[in-house]
Amino acid sequence: MISLKILRDRIKSKLFKIDLRDGFKTLAVIVTIFTILSIVFGCKPETAVLEKSTQITEGVTEPTPKITTTEKPTTETEEEAFKIEYPVTVTDDVDKEITLTEEPDKIISLAPGNTEILFALDLDEELVGVDDFSNYPEEVESIEKIGDAFNLNMEKIIELEPDLILTLKGNEEAVKEFEDFGIAVYTLDANNIENVLEDISEIGQLMDRVERAEELTSEMQEKIDEIKTLVADVSDEDKPKVFYMVWNEPIMSAGSGTFINDLIELANGINIVAADGLEGWLEYSLEKLIEHNPDVIIAPKSLAPTSETITADERFSSIKAVLENRVVVVDDDSVSRIGPRIVEGFKQIAQALYPDIEF
């Protein structure tokens, strides 16, 4: 859902500049221009991100020289050994170096996934502001809301005096403004599950929660590996053909370079959209969907509260997934948020692909 968020964000940033007298035409023109641009340059951001992610992988698996962990004298307890010595420098998902000279006391999160990471790292005390969509875990209710990623309450954010802001990619204008105010901004743009783990450990470094981050990521990695092992011995011809239906009118799906595609492929399924060589989020041909005849259709709860939304639709009546009752609804938040619950999302996808295996 990341790129959809970016789309909304771009649209919004234009909305306010629209002269209301002919707002409608302006909107139409903007949308048209945007769509043309996205067709012409559509694949670029995704590929750029993929390249970046590999760089990040390298940076993390090897010991990062930028982070100075205290030397580990034998007398010290293990807890102290994980103490981070500031200044700390990490590189975020948009290849920007962030240096913190001291441990931040106040953090603001601009996306629900970011909020979930902070909670999982026991940073709820430091979290002074979250975006309106942050709804998990429950404790988030008591934290000040600062608008949403594309409708930020700038005054409120500055008033809260954060030392660090976590945001998703697609908010460049606001990020620049924060940096002008001297606030450090870490941008997340994970497109696969590995990226999420890296983001978590980097945030752990920034916030001096290395140990907790280590614990969390290895726990997540363990569950991921467990699921991967369970589906490992499926032969290529037994791999189910999968269609992820982001939306039904028009039909929208996700090709390679998206989070969803990563989850489907990790779970040993064939994403028919990626198999067509398509990248990113896109409108997909209904004819082609019927022709591909997928074994499984996965839909997020936001589209289909129950699988009936899909199965009752006559247009899909000849598709194998519908005939064999293999339309599965998954929880949007788990499969799309860059956060610890992605493991749960992965499990749901794997379960959809292999109903007979107990995950």
Next chain:
Amino acid sequence: MKKKRKLLKYTIFLILLLTAAIFIATCVGSANISIKEILSILIKKIPYFGSSIKTHQIVSLKNEIIITQIRLPRIVSSILVGFVLAAAGVIYQGIFRNPMADPYIIGVSSGASLGATIAFFLGLGTGLLGISAVSIMAFIGAIIAVLAVYQLAKLGERVPISNLILAGIAIGALINSIVYFLLIAKTDDMQKIIFWMLGGFTTANWDKIGVLLTPIFLTFFTAFFFLRELNILTLGDTRATQLGVDAEKLRRILLIIATLLASLGVAIGGLIGFIGLITPHIMRLIVGSDNRILYPTSALAGSIVLLFSDTIARTIASPREIPVGIITAAIGAPYFIYLMKKKGREIFK
């Protein structure tokens, strides 16, 4: 007599062109289906004696669904929408005596988008008779918006054109601010609404066509009784009154007809721009400005242009879909500019 022959000539030519376009559009698509199989599917579907004709082609159920339930309704939908939008465009341009008038000029688009947004906002799912709630709300919204504009523009018995256009702008602005507010308030639905506003035929189905076909043609043919008077109306109100035409009454009737046509189009295809504005101008350059010829030929031309555009939209980047509005503008605008330059005269007189 000359007029009749001219009308007949252009109509036959356009119908032939449309038939060819339908044939091509049926044969191309994302799914690879052989022409032989497509023909067998179509023959099978001929009512009464279709099933008795033997074809030696094996037809798969999957392909039959693709052709009869997806490709054909989509083709018919784009034909109908192009037809009504271009027809409405001719009438609006005639009554407003304004080359910038399009089917959306006095509130159809903003009213429809408010209706659709409310439907999304309230999460209204299935509508009536196989038509989605969004389409129904868009239709109702369009009609209400135009009625409001008309009432606001009214000065006693008279409804001056400039008042209509200005009231249209004011109501449009007001409605758009409500739409934007709803979009911001419930951002989850934003991209659905934006996609609807872009218009398109990916959700075309026979139920919708079946329900809307009769009203479309009834409205379309009703206009024929007033086309001669519309010609007179373009000379100006004073002149029209001298010639015994009740300009106010005629304008009211034609406004109702054109608004109904545009709203029916919106109910099928969402907001599709450009067709209703440019097709009448293109046809005016070709057949002249006699509304009795311009009206039916523009409608047919609108069908051809939109069918052609939608066929490109669904095939050019297949299996990716491209919003049809991009294609209509991309082929319509250069062709229009070419015609304008070639004719080298003032287009709208």
